[in-house]
Amino acid sequence: MLEAMLTEVFGQCPYCGSALETAVDTTGGDQDYYEDCQTCCAPIHIQVRVSITGELLGVEFKREDDA
Numbered sequence: 001m002l003e004a005m006l007t008e009v010f011g012q013c014p015y016c017g018s019a020l021e022t023a024v025d026t027t028g029g030d031q032d033y034y035e036d037c038q039t040c041c042a043p044i045h046i047q048v049r050v051s052i053t054g055e056l057l058g059v060e061f062k063r064e065d066d067a
């Protein structure tokens with residue numbers, strides 16, 4: 001069993017602009033989930049891209065209504 005590899009990522013809330021941080025598990029491949037902003041409580045759409053070797057390629061913080 002693979003050990004979970006949590007990577008801290010830092011970004012900015014697309015609604016209120018406040019700094020945010022989250023931890024992503026890079027052993028799980030690409031991820032797509034929502035996390036509420038701790039400042040404005042808006043649902044932030046977080047898209048995580050991970051390579052097949054488990055390397056974090058990028059994280060995007062989007063508004064719910066973005067394509």
Ligand SMILES: [Zn+2]
Pocket residue numbers: 013014015016017018037038039040041042
């Ligand atoms: Zn916010």
